[in-house]
Amino acid sequence: MGDDSEWLKLPVDQKCEHKLWKARLSGYEEALKIFQKIKDEKSPEWSKFLGLIKKFVTDSNAVVQLKGLEAALVYVENAHVAGKTTGEVVSGVVSKVFNQPKAKAKELGIEICLMYIEIEKGEAVQEELLKGLDNKNPKIIVACVETLRKALSEFGSKIILLKPVIKVLPKLFESREKAVRDEAKLIAVEIYRWIRDALRPPLQNINSVQLKELEEEWVKLPTSAPRPTRFLRSQQELEAKLEQQQSAGGDAEGGGDDGDEVPQIDAYELLEAVEILSKLPKDFYDKIEAKKWQERKEALEAVEVLVKNPKLEAGDYADLVKALKKVVGKDTNVMLVALAAKCLTGLAVGLRKKFGQYAGHVVPTILEKFKEKKPQVVQALQEAIDAIFLTTTLQNISEDVLAVMDNKNPTIKQQTSLFIARSFRHCTASTLPKSLLKPFCAALLKHINDSAPEVRDAAFEALGTALKVVGEKAVNPFLADVDKLKLDKIKECSEKVELIHGKKAGLAADKKEFKPLPGRTAASGAAGDKDTKDISAPKPGPLKKAPAAKAGGPPKKGKPAAPGGAGNTGTKNKKGLETKEIVEPELSKYVKKSFGCSSPTCIQLLDSGNWKERLACMEEFQKAVELMDRTEMPCQALVRMLAKKPGWKETNFQVMQMKLHIVALIAQKGNFSKTSAQIVLDGLVDKIGDVKCGNNAKEAMTAIAEACMLPWTAEQVVSMAFSQKNPKNQSETLNWLSNAIKEFGFSGLNVKAFISNVKTALAATNPAVRTAAITLLGVMYLYVGPSLRMFFEDEKPALLSQIDAEFEKMQGQSPPAPTRGISKHSTSGTDEGEDGDEPDDGSNDVVDLLPRTEISDKITSELVSKIGDKNWKIRKEGLDEVAGIINEAKFIQPNIGELPTALKGRLNDSNKILVQQTLNILQQLAVAMGPNIKQHVKNLGIPIITVLGDSKNNVRAAALATVNAWAEQTGMKEWLEGEDLSEELKKENPFLRQELLGWLAEKLPTLRSTPTDLILCVPHLYSCLEDRNGDVRKKAQDALPFFMMHLGYEKMAKATGKLKPTSKDQVLAMLEKAKANMPAKPAPPAKATSKPMGGSAPAKFQLASAPAEDSVSSSAEPKPDLKKAKAPGLSSKAKSAQGKKVPSKTSLKEDEDKSGPIFIVVPNGKEQRMKDEKGLKVLKWNFTTPRDEYIEQLKTQMSSCVAKWLQDEMFHSDFQHHNKALAVMVDHLESEKEGVIGCLDLILKWLTLRFFDTNTSVLMKALEYLKLLFTLLSEEEYHLTESEASSFIPYLVVKVGEPKDVIRKDVRAILNRMCLVYPASKMFPFIMEGTKSKNSKQRAECLEELGCLVESYGMNVCQPTPGKALKEIAVHIGDRDNAVRNAALNTIVTVYNVHGDQVFKLIGNLSEKDMSMLEERIKRSAKRPSAAPIKQVEEKPQRAQNISSNANMLRKGPAEDMSSKLKYPPFASLSQARSMSGHPEAAQMVRREFQLDLDEIENDNGTVRCEMPELVQHKLDDIFEPVLIPEPKIRAVSPHFDDMHSNTASTINFIISQVASGDINTSIQALTQIDEVLRQEDKAEAMSGHIDQFLIATFMQLRLIYNTHMADEKLEKDEIIKLYSCIIGNMISLFQIESLAREASTGVLKDLMHGLITLMLDSRIEDLEEGQQVIRSVNLLVVKVLEKSDQTNILSALLVLLQDSLLATASSPKFSELVMKCLWRMVRLLPDTINSINLDRILLDIHIFMKVFPKEKLKQCKSEFPIRTLKTLLHTLCKLKGPKILDHLTMIDNKNESELEAHLCRMMKHSMDQTGSKSDKETEKGASRIDEKSSKAKVNDFLAEIFKKIGSKENTKEGLAELYEYKKKYSDADIEPFLKNSSQFFQSYVERGLRVIEMEREGKGRISTSTGISPQMEVTCVPTPTSTVSSIGNTNGEEVGPSVYLERLKILRQRCGLDNTKQDDRPPLTSLLSKPAVPTVASSTDMLHSKLSQLRESREQHQHSDLDSNQTHSSGTVTSSSSTANIDDLKKRLERIKSSRK
Secondary structure (H helix, E strand, C coil): CHHHHHHHCCCHHHHCCCCCHHHHHHHHHHHHHHHHHCCCCCCCHHHHCCCCHHHHHCCCCHHHHHHHHHHHHHHHHHCCCHHHHHHHHHHHHHHHHCCCCCHHHHHHHHHHHHHHHHHHHHHHHHHHHHHHCCCCCHHHHHHHHHHHHHHHHHHCCCCCCHHHHHHHHHHHHCCCCHHHHHHHHHHHHHHHHHHHHHHCHHHCCCCHHHHHHHHHHHHHCCCCCCCCCCCCHHHHHHHHHHHHHHHCCCCHHHHHHHHCCCCCCCHHHHCCCECCHHHCCCCHHHHCCCCCHHHHHHHHHHHHHHHCCCCECCCCCHHHHHHHHHHHHHCCCHHHHHHHHHHHHHHHHHHHHHHHHHHHHHHHHHHHHCCCCCHHHHHHHHHHHHHHHHHCCHHHHHHHHHHHHCCCCHHHHHHHHHHHHHHHHHCCCCCCCHHHHHHHHHHHHHHCCCCCHHHHHHHHHHHHHHHHHHCHHHHHHHHCCCCHHHHHHHHHHHHHCCCCCCHHHHHHHHHHHHCCCCCCCCHHHHHHHHHHHHHHCCCCCCCCCCCHHHHCCCHHHHCCHHHHHHHHCCCHHHHHHHCCCCCHHHHHHHHHHHHCCCCCHHHHHCCCCCHHHHHHHHHHHHHHHHHCCCCCCCHHHHHHHHHCCCHHHCCCHHHHHHHHHHHHHHHHHCCCCHHHHHHHHHHHHHHCCCCCCHHHHHHHHHHHHHHHCHHHHHHHHHHHHHCCCCHHHHHHHHHHHHHHHHHHCCCCCCHHHHHHHHHHHHCCCCHHHHHHHHHHHHHHHHHHCHHHHHHHCCCCHHHHHHHHHHHHHHCCCCCCCCCCCCCCCCCCCCCCCCHHHCHHHHHCCHHHHCCCECCHHHCCHHHHHHHCCCCHHHHHHHHHHHHHHHHHHCCECCCCCCHHHHHHHHCCCCCHHHHHHHHHHHHHHHHHHHHHHHHHHHHHHHHHHHHCCCCCHHHHHHHHHHHHHHHHHHCCHHHHCCCHHHHHHHCCCHHHHHHHHHHHHHHHHHCCCCCHHHHHHHHHHHHHHCCCCHHHHHHHHHHHHHHHHHHCHHHHHHHHHHCCHHHHHHHHHHHHHHHHHCCCCCCCCCCCCCCCCCCCCCHHHHHHCCCCCCCCCCCCCCCCCCCCCCCCCCCCCHHHHCCCCCCCCCCHHHHHHHCCCCECCCCCHHHHHHHHHHCCCCCCCCCCCCCHHHHHHHHHHHHCCECHHHHHHHCCCCHHHHHHHHHHHHHHHCCCHHHHHHCHHHHHHHHHHHHCCCCHHHHHHHHHHHHHHHHHHHHCCCCCCHHHHHCCHHHHHHHCCCCCHHHHHHHHHHHHHHCCCCCHHHHHHHHHHHCCCCCHHHHHHHHHHHHHHHHHHCHHHCCCCHHHHHHHHHHHHHCCCHHHHHHHHHHHHHHHHHHCCHHHHHHCCCCHHHHHHHHHHHHHHCCCCCCCCHHHHCCCCCCCCCHHHHHHHHHCCHHHHHHHHHHCCCCCCHHHHHHHHHCHHHHHHCCHHHCCCHHHHHHCCCCCCCCCCCCCCCCHHHHHCCCCCCCCCCCCCCCCCCCCCHHHHHHHHHHHHHHCCCCHHHHHHHHHHHHHHHHCHHHHHHHCCCHHHHHHHHHHHHHHHHHCHHHCCCCCHHHHHHHHHHHHHHHHHHHHCHHHHCCCCHHHHHHHHHHHHHHHCCHHHHCCCCHHHHHHHHHHHHHHHHHHCCHHHHHHHHHHHHHHHHHCCCCCHHHHHHHHHHHHHHHHHHHHHHHHCCHHHHHHHHHHHHHHCCHHHHHCCCCCHHHHHHHHHHHHHHHHHHHHHHHHCCCCCCHHHCCHHHHHHHHHHHHHHHHCCHHHHHHCCCCCCCCCCCCHHHHHHHHHHHHHHHHCCCCHHHHHHHHHHHHHHCCCCCCHHHHHCCCHHHHHHHHHHHHHHHHHHHHHHHHHHCCCCCHHHHHHHCCCCCCCCCCCCCCCCCCCCHHHHHHHHHHHHHHCCCCCCCHHHCCCHHHHHCCCCCCCHHHCHHHHHCCCHHHHHHHHCCCCCCHHHHCCCCHHHHHHCCCHHHHHHHHHHHHHHHHHHC
16 A cells, blocks of 8 residues: 555656556546646647657556557647657557557557547658558558558548558558458558549559459449548638538539549559660661661561550650651651651650650651641641640740641641640640730631631630630630631630530639739729729710620620720720710719719810919819719719810910829829820820929829829830920930839839830930930839840940940849839729739740740751761861851740750760860850740750769869859759759769759759759768768758758658668768758748739839748748738738838848848757867867858858848958948847847857957947847846857957957946856956956956956856965066056955955965055055945846946945845846947946836826835844855856756666676667767766766776686677777767766776776787777777876876886786876876866875885886886976975875975976076085085985084084085985984974074074165065975965964974974974075064064964965066076175175
């Protein structure tokens, strides 16, 4: 029961994972209840169970599993996150549920699978189910097939992909299990229900009995089309609709539509392709040319057999097609013609779209062959051309077909028309656009008047089909001139036509007639319909014209549609006549009706002779128009009234102005039609040049243009202007048009129509007209671009230069946003004839308007054979000719005869010059042919790509240029369609691959969609990722994200399935990386068809007014998301208002390029970049000046997440572009917070580059941006990451030393703000680094900044410790530069204010001069330590700008500050931050806490809410108490701190325990798991704290291998090698992570090194195959261990290891040698690592070593290496640390036990002597009688002599003096042996005696030298070259150990006569005797006592001992005097002191 109650208390998710089945059962039940309760599908509750759902379905207990399945089903149905679990859960269901005996389990399993399909995860489910079919358990196979069947039955073949299922069917039918075969039969029946006969071919090879059974079943199926009964979530609405229809009985149309929902699966798709080219008879090409027809027949029959295969593999069929074409065209034997036609049919059917490239060559030949009369030939040709038509588009072959239409032969004409009719049946309204219909209709209309009846009938059929396909409305305009009889015949034919696409095409067309295209409705259409209807209502008589229009459109409105429509087809005069003059009485009736009560006389007065009456009448007219309702306004009647006599001949300008104004009013207010416009335009054009009325005329024209569309109005106006002579009118019309284009945009304008008029204008004699024309061209150039110039190439040079100058002016400008265009009432009414479609003509590319030359006749067979000649010179001549032809023609038609095949042959010419020439020709060809070059992509474009594989660089470059020129004309779709591109990529040519991938990487990102065939390139892309060539690999990696952008990660990952496992892992890793860098697809521009701007702007500019959505959500939601919309003023009704002006700062072109976000959010982009930097995949951002590779790297990293145009600005060579970029970044800062934060690391890096620019304006702008940026970041509560900080702060700190004051201020302000987003304690080291700069300004500013940090955040910011930091700061008190000195002093004063007198302890020993300066400064500041700064409580609050303002802050009581803190967030608002950046001083005045919140006050609606604040009661007495410094709060937890569950640690412990396992496999497994953790940086930290444990386990395993496994004969040595490599690999991974490596302790490292060295010396390993490799790896590992471990620990470990190895008799000398080699390596590393080493510990180890191995013992070693190693180590330490080395002996209790100290002293002495000059050494007169070179024996005798003297009563003093002199001379002499045996009393006697002599001599020396120098001065004057041992001023920043102070205390006690009672307290005599020969200044107590008493008072408190602590010789004094000259000088003075004392 105890157990029970235990699990009952657990939360649900833990119960679900419990090991007790009851617990799990209860967990699943509770989970089920929870799932049923949660109403919100996005509830966070779902995510808790995300990882558990797989366990629900795979539970080992059958009862529990059932409950789990129920819960899982509910989860999948309701949780929005369920999709993430698809793969694992479905695979769990397949493997663990489908094999269960319980039917219920299987049912639930199937339901879960189906539910996943419903939530849009069909592909993943299907993939898992298909995998299940490979399972050995038949139960599972049956269940999988059943699930697939149910899914297909319910969801339909649109959701369930049938191709993979059909592929496995034959295998299922062959199964031995009957159940599987039965299930296969059922699914085959189900599939047949959906795709009918398409299933037959794939199943033709199964067992005949089974096939027969299937046939029987298939017959029974209902013939009605199946419908899905279950829908995806996204289709649920459709389901509801379907139910409604069924309940209503469903109507035919609905049924038809829904029937169409089922996709028709094509049997072709399910077939395997057959390769036939290689199977052609070898002699085929010879035989086909043979003279005997039988041989030719044999050849053709062979082909016929091959092409009967229903699906053929793609390949180069050009030659075969050419041969067959020749037979069809030229063979005299008609039977062979029919046979060749059949072969072509077979090819076209088998290749489908892949045959398209050859269609253009074959079609004309076949059509011309229709002259044959024989039925079987005609039939064969018809079948061939119909099959070929299906492989291409009507557009592609239209030129060829139209050319044949003019043939004289009636049969050809008839068959061509019939072919057109059949082709039309395959088209739909969209694939048969007006541009295509027009030429066909024109040609067919000729045929309906043909003399041959069969030709007429065929033409009628074709026209009837067209009518059926696109509807009458589209065809009628072309049939305007057809008489009624013929029209009826066409309609009759149309009714008989059965379309291939069924009803839908017809419906679409019909619907189209009733429903105008959205947004395209022509204003004129609406208007025209309205007013003509109004006018004609009473008397429809006059409107009898336009019967054709009746058929289209709704009845009544159809009538007036023709006037506008017919006019547009080109008959201008009709327009006026069509709507007959309205009769006078009617007019007045209309006008009276509309004018209501206004006086009837008004109308009569219109033509009064008195101008005043006319004016009055006009005024009345105007009022009436203004009051009229738009629906009531009879526009046509009104304008006709105005046009009545005198009409536009009005002489009085006032009346005329008024009249023109009224026209404008009517056009604006009424439904103004083109008919009305026709009436007034003539008059307006006539007045446009009038000085007084011109402006009014222009206004009226603009209003009409808005009502009737600019394209139509402009065309009318311009033609009218140029049909009259007045030059003023012409020039003003052109000027009006220039402005109108700017206002309306260019969309729909017919350039061609204007060009001729412009040319007329350019030739005019009047200069004003010419100027106006040139201005108009300039405006057109803005929209059309450089191609406009082509129209004027033949103008006179002078004129051309003017045009060029105008174009030059316009260059770089972008067209303005259209401000007019949609008339306000365009939504009403329908399209008027074809007017609505008219704008299409103009919006085509301008290139289409150019006249094109037909050059096919120039491409003669002689020319072609020339190009193919054997002699290269002739080939060159041929190519030159072609180039000449193209050059001469400039623009050519697409028909170029045999040229493509000829040029294709030259692309692989052996002569590279010709290849290049061919490429140049192809480039020319692309420009000359324009977009029509599309049809040659397959046969000519792809071969150009092949040339990219050429080995010559220049040829490749030319090929690339050519491909780009082609792609510019064709777009990318043609290139990517089909298998050609993937075939090219398949070729293993490194050049081809890298060039092609580079090209794709450049093109793919610009595409919005790509053909599905792109997936075919993916397998080859993967092979490129593993190519041997590095460049190919790089290019493939670069292209990867762009492929993924179009195909999606899932498809790409799925495609890895066919790779080898090793490759798959690598590729998947790359895919993951690419996924992080994947750019978003370019947002689609507003669609051209819907023209939301009413044709006012071409599609590419429509972004300006359509809300520019975020590119990430491109157009996912139909409603414009207004927050994202860049256009400020748009409301949700934007659609209707889109024509109105959208406020837009930038000009239009910029909008077009630059509308999207500037920073693209790439998920995990930043993390990936940090990983790359950590993993050293990219350069670390660390340099003194930025090199090119850094800039390139940054550019590359930015390319995926910064808008292309902005990146160009950012990396431009001109600084002004940088300024622009910064301005844009400032503008977008607020709106793109996420993007900025996502790219922050890159932005900061880019800004560091700007710090290296010399231009001040950029620097200022960058700093301005940084201030705003950091304010934003602090508002967003963002924390800078370590890598962001380290790659930015050091460079910012450099800028703090700028000479310009304003920049320094800004940098300081930024540093100030940075503390809000980055802990001040981490900022501190960066700024401290800045104090080491050579630039004194930088040093000073950094020191000041440090002071501010300490003042704001307290002492805890000082890193690494306050002591070290302050010592470094204090060094600067002695700086040469005054400002630096002051800054250092101020900083320390600041610390003093915060910390009080503790400062002196922290800064260590300063020279007297520095100390006095500091104390003086502290006195002056006269500021006792007040309360620690309040702000220290948080590390985040904003910091004051400088000390003084902070002082104010401090004076405000803590209470006030804290209470205000509660109320406001601790940082300023953005607006304040901005003001601060401008005026830091002003901002300091009022801090955020004390400002008025003006916004709050304004928003307060006057309701007075008086809430009294709760007052805090304070004990005011406490304020005056000293305040304890609170600890600064710790900031946000380190980002990597994952909430480590306790189980993580226990798991790691368990795995580590397995490492030492005796079983090799267990150990390897454990090591692999650990390696996985170590390799992932984010997980590696989990190992922290387990390192020692892991290393112990590892060397235990190493021992085990060495002792046990290696000796075991049975064990495979390969296993051992494998284990070794695992161990070594793991260790290397571990020791690459420095933070973990440093955790290894000394003992563990010692054992580890022992294990590794033993392994290296193991001879048994060397004998193994891979042994050498293992040893090499160990070598590498040892190096890593030495470099990365904690340097103290490893050095210590090696010393102990060496000692042990020398002691152990069994140890081999080789072992010790390797240990010493390791030590030498460590010695080499010492210069870099010395500061991180704990020297005290190392010296202790050396001391112990020397104690165990005295010199004598070491010398006895066989090898001299140990002693040399030790000496080298000590020597290096001495060299690096200098005299300070002796301060590190603190851990050694008894220094006399080894010779270490003596050895160090000797070394120091030696190095000192090295520096002294020889002459001095010679003159030195020592009291010693001993020569330095005297032997050791002499020395011992001499000392014995001295000690004898001391022992005798008489000579004691002399003996002591001699000993003193000796000791002084040889400070390193060892006198310990002489004292050892003496009594304690004798020892202390000797000690005291020496002390007395020292004091006496010191006194004399001092007095003798100090004449005229004050002792205080002397403090700085007397340096102490030998103060090596006792100096405590340890400038290294190490804390002084207590033992040193104790020792000195004892000495002081002795001096004062106090007894050191304890025996062991006595200091060893050596330390006394080794006192410096020249006593330190400070020890002369009596002399300085009085002088320094004041100073001492303040310091006595903090120093442990008396003034002795002044024994500092600050680095200032010691180091500054180290130059040789000074030393010589000092030595001489010392000599003088000595001699005077004698």
